[in-house]
Amino acid sequence: MKTQHIIEAVEAVQAAILANESQIESLDRAIGDGDHFINVRRGCEVLMGLRGEIAPLPPGEAFGKIGMKLLSTIGGASGPLISSFFIAMGKSLAGIAEPDRVQFAAAFAAGVEAIKSRGKADLGEKTMLDVLIPVSRLLQRLAEQGAPLPALCGQLAAEAHRNMLATRDMTATKGRASFLGERAIGHIDPGSKTCEVAIAAVCDTLKEPA
Amino acid sequence: MKTQHIIEAVEAVQAAILANESQIESLDRAIGDGDHFINVRRGCEVLMGLRGEIAPLPPGEAFGKIGMKLLSTIGGASGPLISSFFIAMGKSLAGIAEPDRVQFAAAFAAGVEAIKSRGKADLGEKTMLDVLIPVSRLLQRLAEQGAPLPALCGQLAAEAHRNMLATRDMTATKGRASFLGERAIGHIDPGSKTCEVAIAAVCDTLKEPA
Amino acid sequence: MKKFVNEVDSMLREALSGLIEAHPQLLRVEFEPTFVARREGGANKVALISGGGSGHEPLHAGFVGRGMLDAACPGQVFTSPTPDQMLAAAAAVDTGRGVLFIVKNYAGDGMNFQMAAEMLETGNATVLVNDDVAVENSTHTTGRRGVAGTLVVEKMVGALAEQGATLAECKALGDRVNAATASMGVAFTSCTVPAAGRPTFDIGPDEIEIGVGIHGEPGRRRAAHMPADEIVRTLLDAILGDLKPQAGRQLLLHVNGFGGTPLMELYLLHHAAGRRLKAEGLAPVRSLVGNYTTSLEMAGASLTVTLLDDELLALWDAPVHTAALRW
Amino acid sequence: MKKFVNEVDSMLREALSGLIEAHPQLLRVEFEPTFVARREGGANKVALISGGGSGHEPLHAGFVGRGMLDAACPGQVFTSPTPDQMLAAAAAVDTGRGVLFIVKNYAGDGMNFQMAAEMLETGNATVLVNDDVAVENSTHTTGRRGVAGTLVVEKMVGALAEQGATLAECKALGDRVNAATASMGVAFTSCTVPAAGRPTFDIGPDEIEIGVGIHGEPGRRRAAHMPADEIVRTLLDAILGDLKPQAGRQLLLHVNGFGGTPLMELYLLHHAAGRRLKAEGLAPVRSLVGNYTTSLEMAGASLTVTLLDDELLALWDAPVHTAALRW
Ligand SMILES: Nc1ncnc2c1ncn2[C@@H]1O[C@H](COP(=O)(O)OP(=O)(O)O)[C@@H](O)[C@H]1O
Ligand SMILES: Nc1ncnc2c1ncn2[C@@H]1O[C@H](COP(=O)(O)OP(=O)(O)O)[C@@H](O)[C@H]1O
Ligand SMILES: [Mg+2]
Ligand SMILES: [Mg+2]
Ligand SMILES: [Mg+2]
Ligand SMILES: [Mg+2]
Known part of the structure; x- marks a missing residue:
């Protein structure tokens, strides 16, 4: 992958997030405090402004810069988590001019690990990790198997979708929805929805013949 | 008249005020601050409790006691006005064991004068005086003419009704509705409505063959 | 209720x-x-x-x-x-x-x-x-x-x-x-007198009442909702038109919440009003921002300006120890 | 909005x-x-x-x-x-x-x-x-x-x-x-996050949210509206159940409005809570009543109790000079 792919992904994610405004927003109003969409949109906007600055950088440095910028932009619970993800990806890709798919998958896994340790959370706690962990595992498996890009993208998007929906039936033990106890059941976790939207958007940019 | 008539009038007025709650209340919400009904009801309640105490007194003293009690009970704009009315009536009837109709009419007029001077208001300012002044004038005329009681009562009630309705088209220059300027037009003055209800109720008790 | x-x-x-x-x-x-x-x-x-x-x-x-x-x-x-x-x-x-x-x-x-x-x-x-x-x-x-x-x-x-x-x-x-003091207020919602049990007036989701008092009585006129700066201009135009302060005059600026408006918005109003007063060449040298003269839970706020001189300034600054005001 | x-x-x-x-x-x-x-x-x-x-x-x-x-x-x-x-x-x-x-x-x-x-x-x-x-x-x-x-x-x-x-x-x-500190709150209305532009939750005219936080997030449960004394009992039961103060213990009682509740009601709550605490043999010797930790314009309030000892009492009484708290 090249940094140009990151820029295209940023643009795709921003568009997809905006297109899903009302759903993301209403999910965080239902079991959170109503700011998740705004937080994520603020993050997307600042990344759009960062495109020129990261364009000349190798992917690892680009991810690092994205992470640091998001860290001082998003705030809330999602801010440090998403930032940690990109900072860890950046570290994982340090010195690699053009990472291959296996390296990318390893970096993605490092990013997810960073979220786990920053958020002290794991699978089944009704957070964005319920989408990210299975997607990361599948990504590593498919990358190692050398699956063709369109298939890989399709499967990842489907995995994200399925796991996003699965958060609906959970009670939360981490994040703001944990305050609600049983009342959180029946609502999809907003952070999971955001991750699903972002993953699907990135997959879409990749599926198309480059 | 005897003090027993005052007690019957108090009972009749209280019942009539309660029966007109929603209209009185909504008038003061429309062009006032929404408390007029409660103020008047509080006054009625305290007078009901006063019945035993005033029963043995001559009418003048009974009115005086009613006025003083209302003065420390009602509050608002209507409190001092209604109290002044009764205190002045009491003074006017001082020493008269069983006032006749002409004496009563003179006392009523003295009460209305007391309201005028306390409130620095007169006809046409969209206040209770727009009912009380014409009713007082008519009462004096009919009493002096020796009109039969049923006719007198019927005419007074009609006069009160007509003049109460006429406040609808006025702008207010006194009281809380004066803050509204033109916006007060189209709404009946709550104090006028209260006076009309009270006058009609008293007339009803008198019209019946005693 | x-x-x-x-x-x-x-x-x-x-x-x-x-x-x-x-x-x-x-x-x-x-x-x-x-x-x-x-x-x-x-x-x-x-x-x-x-x-x-x-x-x-x-x-x-x-x-x-x-x-x-x-x-x-x-x-x-x-x-x-x-x-x-x-x-x-x-x-x-x-x-x-x-x-x-x-x-x-x-x-x-x-x-x-x-x-x-x-x-x-x-x-x-x-x-x-x-x-x-x-x-x-x-x-x-x-x-x-x-x-x-x-x-x-x-x-x-x-x-x-x-x-x-x-x-x-x-x-x-x-x-x-x-x-030396002039005030004017604007309301977004009515209040509910407890004994009445329902709002004193009805108001649409995009309407405001300009020139309200502090008893939930309607104001002088109803208008479409507008940006804070415009509300401030409306209120200050009336206030300054009444007080007619000379340029350079020192003022007390009091932003008063009616009860249902967050402090954050009151401070925002204070910023807007201060900017406008300074633009007129006036000197808002003292401020008070908060819910002090309320109208139950009514949302809205009023601006108050007092023209100061040395005596009034000293009297304002003098110590006070009450439940709601203390310095 | x-x-x-x-x-x-x-x-x-x-x-x-x-x-x-x-x-x-x-x-x-x-x-x-x-x-x-x-x-x-x-x-x-x-x-x-x-x-x-x-x-x-x-x-x-x-x-x-x-x-x-x-x-x-x-x-x-x-x-x-x-x-x-x-x-x-x-x-x-x-x-x-x-x-x-x-x-x-x-x-x-x-x-x-x-x-x-x-x-x-x-x-x-x-x-x-x-x-x-x-x-x-x-x-x-x-x-x-x-x-x-x-x-x-x-x-x-x-x-x-x-x-x-x-x-x-x-x-x-x-x-x-x-x-040494425990709190619990109840809300009557939601608040509206400015960027979202609409209330975070819907609530009926006779419903209240018990156990709310300060972000307009729903509480632990929804209940029918109830008298102030009953609300106070619900909140204090949970607070005292957590703190388990000994009889005679000195306490700080903080009644906090969420932004949209009139001060009059907060003082009423303070009276109700104080009565209940005294009935339990406790000594609410310090009080703070007002809108201090708000949730925009949300109507509602929380009770906070802190168990005091001589050190904490002296620290509470020590002079403070901030925009919102001063003595
Ligand atoms: N400890 C955690 N670990 C992983 N994800 C978390 C954690 N806490 C919260 N989240 C995620 O953050 C999302 C909420 O983000 P956001 O609304 O921006 O922040 P906040 O909850 O502070 O308002 C949740 O939907 C959840 O997916
Ligand atoms: N100056 C006045 N003279 C005569 N009547 C007045 C005057 N001011 C007010 N009123 C009467 O008082 C009524 C309002 O009474 P009320 O609602 O009890 O008091 P407030 O206006 O103080 O809330 C008005 O409807 C009007 O009839
Ligand atoms: Mg949130
Ligand atoms: Mg948040
Ligand atoms: Mg009134
Ligand atoms: Mg009143």
């Missing part, structure tokens, strides 16, 4: 009990008739007594204490108190130097306080506060209302009285502060 | 500007990154820094000043601030005696402050406030929230820091006050 209430009829009494229990060193309350007074009286000074309908808290009971009022007479919600309350308060706090009544200009407050003044046997005077420029002034009408500027009068006269000024001096200062 | 606002995006900046302009002697503000600090720093003391999402005003910026915080880091409305804000604030107010972060226990606040703490090169410690007994505590979950009890921690630790205590002493006291 959702309120913290047990019985509507006992609400005022329970709230006043809570006030006194929260400030036991500062305040005492009497019932039948009802008034709130300083716990420690005794200083040989003119006694300042205010009062009015309840529902405007912390006004007035929250301003009883050193450097401000000696007593406050709370009526029922939005209903002027009765003369017996003022007489009892006066008997409790008069030290022989006389009583100054500070009264917001409403038909009801004016008459009830005036009857008390007539019955009172000791020396007394009354300052009528009528700072609301939303209402036109006229000697043929009830005239302008007293709103949030009342706090400024109470604070400054309170400071002067504390210094040992005479009744005549306090009365003169009160009139002077009142003349 | 009717609010005093020009552009939603500039709201926080305009409000902070207004705050600083209203308290020019007391406060200063920096933007990019955003923090509010005491105008006069300099004292050789442990620096106390708090912060959190905006919309809870006066918390925290209103508590910056002598005897309380050294700086506050406001995030966007209901959104934790970012680590660069804490780092900039620390650089501005650290006098070499170390930095104590006072953080309300939320996933977002915890992580952002923790990242700042990790990046900070000078000595620092963190007190996590988690006083909300509506949420069950557990090490496997995010645990209890920090709500209105945060003020009590900030006040008492602020007083100790002002006396020259060490970082370790301040940290220990903060944990001790937090452990």
